[in-house]
């Protein structure tokens with residue numbers, strides 16, 4: 001693979017571009033802000049996303065999507081989940097005919113309850129086989145610092161998965177392939193919601209039993225919903241399930257966990273949003289995941305309570321009481 005494009009120059013887009021470049025590709029990033037374009041192109045820095053990180057010389061940047069994707073065999077997309085549809089309608093016509101489109105996003109679309117790969121297929125009008133999902137315990141600052149990690153490359157076209165796997169295989173990144181697109185996307189989206197709950201619990205000084213119970217029952221509701229949507233239950237025991245859930249809940253680097261902490265400290269949604277400078281996908285996705293679960297008659301009690309805290313102003317302490325007061329039943 002010689003040319004790749006990364007659309008979105010936030011923390012993950014930038015760390016992913018670095019991986020592609022270090023694995024051998026010439027990478028062009030698309031950034032919204034001209035100052036970010038100039039900084040990446042002229043100084044190989046993206047201070048607003050990953051301060052102090054020197055990017056490889058093989059990465060350049062542009063504010064023109066058509067220029068970014070020209071000749072790119074891989075087009076990786078890392079914009080906020082809720083803006084993807086609007087963005088793609090404008091961008092997709094410029095994509096090379098047989099390019100592989102890599103979704104790096106971990107969210108579910110509000111209103112439609114679609115997964116990101118579904119939004120890509122619909123909006124870019126591409127065959128599902130052209131879309132590959134990368135998801136796993138991948139906190140961008142740690143990947144940028146080259147701390148060893150692993151991830152999952154999921155798609156229905158094995159050759160495309162293998163190509164993406166090779167395009168990011170590095171001494172510090174071990175990518176595994178999977179055919180379970182639904183499971184990987186569900187794992188990535190729901191863990192953000194559970195991390196919000198975990199952050200609230202941490203801020204309320206609840207102990208390790210509480211946190212372990214949240215992770216375990218959070219994984220149970222993720223798997224229940226995933227299986228109802230056709231996912232392989234084993235995916236949730238893997239990197240894109242338990243792996244990402246543990247990383248996101250336990251890391252102070254997680255924007256979702258940090259956002260949850262703000263809510264647990266008694267901040268309102270607006271106050272927490274003002275404090276958060278980057279995308280915390282779970283805040284919006286909790287609404288879509290709740291709706292998706294209701295449509296499939298699947299119980300997602302933690303997600304329901306996170307949605308109430310975020311969007312109905314329920315006190316997190318009341319949410320804990322409601323969760324604990326539910327009817328007792330078999331595990």
Ligand SMILES: NC(=O)c1ccc[n+]([C@@H]2O[C@H](COP(=O)([O-])OP(=O)(O)OC[C@H]3O[C@@H](n4cnc5c(N)ncnc54)[C@H](O)[C@@H]3O)[C@@H](O)[C@H]2O)c1
Pocket residue numbers: 008009010011012013014032033049078079080081083087104105106107138139140141277278279281
């Ligand atoms: N940060 C991580 O550690 C990480 C790791 C894995 C996956 N992800 C996922 O990757 C996706 C992107 O996350 P990120 O960390 O790069 O977020 P970020 O907030 O750091 O960056 C988002 C980027 O999208 C751009 N953007 C914002 N609004 C836009 C709009 N309306 N149109 C086009 N571009 C817009 C921003 O300018 C920014 O460059 C999310 O779905 C996230 O869950 C993040």
Ligand SMILES: O=P(O)(O)OC[C@H](O)CO
Pocket residue numbers: 106136137138139140192195244247248253254255256257279280281
């Ligand atoms: O910072 P977060 O909460 O968006 O999580 C980042 C990654 O998804 C962790 O794998």
